[in-house]
Amino acid sequence: MTQRMKEIARTIVDLQAELDREIEHRRRALGVRVHDRLVEFERGIVIExxxxxxxxxxxxxxxxxxxxxxxxxxxxxxxxxxxxxxxxxxxxxxxxxxxxxxxxxxxxxxxxxxxxxxxxxxxxxxxxxxxxxxxxxxxxxxxxxxxxxxxWCPIKHALKISDPHQRYYEFLEFGDAEGYRTRLAAFRALLAADGDDIAKGTRAASPRPEAEERASP
Incomplete structure (x- = not known):
């Protein structure tokens, strides 16, 4: 992944976090509170x-x-x-x-x-x-x-696919044979350490950034 791609990925994460804050703000404006997965309404809201x-x-x-x-x-x-x-x-x-x-x-x-x-x-x-x-x-x-x-296969497709899952953006580029052989273990280690590293929007640092830069055009 190039530096520019990393910057775009971080921007996406930041925008998602901002959207989540706006959604929470709107919920509060409607009198909704969520605590420990329990939903509560302010007094009078249910009657309305x-x-x-x-x-x-x-x-x-x-x-x-x-x-x-x-x-x-x-x-x-x-x-x-x-x-x-x-x-x-x-x-x-x-x-x-x-x-x-x-x-x-x-x-x-x-x-x-x-x-x-x-x-x-x-x-x-x-x-x-x-x-x-x-x-x-x-x-x-x-x-x-x-x-x-x-x-098993953290490799992007050569063909464009619609709405890939979030982990996909961190995958190796199509044709990066060296990256696949040298970094597969690192991708697996991320899953063992914390399965939610990418899915929850943190987009953990790539296993070997220097390898990414060498593979970049």
Missing amino acids: QRKLKTSVRAFLARSSFGAIITAPVIYSMLLPLVLLDIWISVYQAVCFRAYGIARVERRDYIAFDRGRLAYLNWVEALNCGYCAYANGVIAYAREIGSRTEQY
Whole structure:
């Protein structure tokens, strides 16, 4: 990775941190507090939210015919999602322990907090729970997959791929044979020391910066 690429990566991290601060500021403005993964609302907020709650009958009356008849198809995805959830959890419990990779915390990716919103009826809350689980499981599996890729093949593709995981940006350049042979162990050591080094935005220093600079054009 060139120096310019490192600077861009740091800028991305800084912007993400700034965005997180703005999101937290907006939550506080709406009367929301989060402490130890517990969500709390300021007094009076829940009462105001309930005033905007729509009955299930009114909700269904406003729903399109297509939305209603496709609901069973949407919820049928629960079976493969549950299987993925179980299978990927067993995979990392067995393989990550064998490889010495820090395991992914499932609760960091799957959260069912939106059910506490008083302005949602039970159908809307159920839909939110489904979306939280579906996207959470996929994100959980993606992080497990990204750690696996960093362990076995931390190499960028020659072809452009859409929305790669965060670890990808730290991977070796396509065609950097020397870097792969000399730095693979260092990439693996980062996972053993702290599996969240890149995924949580810290973007730890590269294992051997001098090798990167030699490989840079």
